[in-house]
Amino acid sequence: MRKPEQMMNTNKGSSTIPNLKLRKGLWSPEEDEKLMNYMLRNGQGCWTDIARNAGLQRCGKSCRLRWINYLRPDLKRGAFSPQEEQLIIHLHSILGNRWSQIASRLPGRTDNEIKNFWNSTIKKRLKVSNNVSKSSPNDSTDETSSNPCRDIMGATMFISMHDHEFTAMCMESSLTSTTTTSSSSMHNNSMLVQGHHEHFGLLPPLLQNNPINHETNGTSNLFNVGMEGYEDCGVLEMPYMIGMENDNINLGGGVMDVDVNANHASYIVDNKSTNFNHHLNKDIDGKVKVEEVVGFENHWAGESLKMGEWDLEGLFASIPSLPYLDF
């Protein structure tokens, strides 16, 4: 942190207020009050104007940051709850360091806050857990190391495997509404399947001991996907693929047909952005195999799939913002 009176310098940033020396460093309570009052009176607008009109000797950028990270009334304060922590990990495993996108899924939390939390707390724990796992002979065949997602997957001491409810909620809510569900959701799940299946922290582990979670409340479906394991060739064995009987689930870019009685489920998506096609076939023994047709490979094992190649909007459309969560 910087002392409020620490620096006064000419602005050389992208937000300019000519001929004014702009303050930097910590915000004083007076400055906070000015900005807060102005924002509450006038709402958001051009930050340079806000800075000027509020009588602040700050650049617009600085005002924006202060508002977003500290003054916004809807900000949540205090430590991250375990649920939030899990969600952050979950989202980070999907999105990487896209803090703003992660933050957009955690109401009341800022990207800066999450970033700091990740860098200071989670990374550290990750390191510890990684050291532990490296010392374990059972992990000798594991090629985790460079991928943090994968590190997390292996971090059994880090993620509680027994706290299933939250993940379940994620899964349920992401598929609760037929309008919010998309093919990318399947893709997300598939990604998360990667890693040591005995450590499924980010998959809904409830599925491992809750074979059928299948209910309806009139308008919503619970649609849980359980994973028994995975194979490097991209074929996943799923003990349970659950949908409403004879449901025709709208998956955004495609349609999933679930016909439990016929022991058959098919999921065919032709999504330009994700280029992701799956066929699901239910085995006689009740397992459903997801056979990759296009665009999904074992990227942990070498063929990396770059995030930038995805349709992140589509991807995110499938991740719930969980507004009902009250951490």
Added chain:
DNA sequence: AACTCTAGCAACCGCCTTTCA
């Protein structure tokens, strides 16, 4: 009590993207 270490976090920096004249 004095000093050192370190975790946590506010805020800056610089780059990239978007908007607008």
Added chain:
DNA sequence: CTGAAAGGCGGTTGCTAGAGT
């Protein structure tokens, strides 16, 4: 179409407070 300004974002810095010695 182009360039400047503004906005947005991720990475990084450096201060503070508290714990440890």
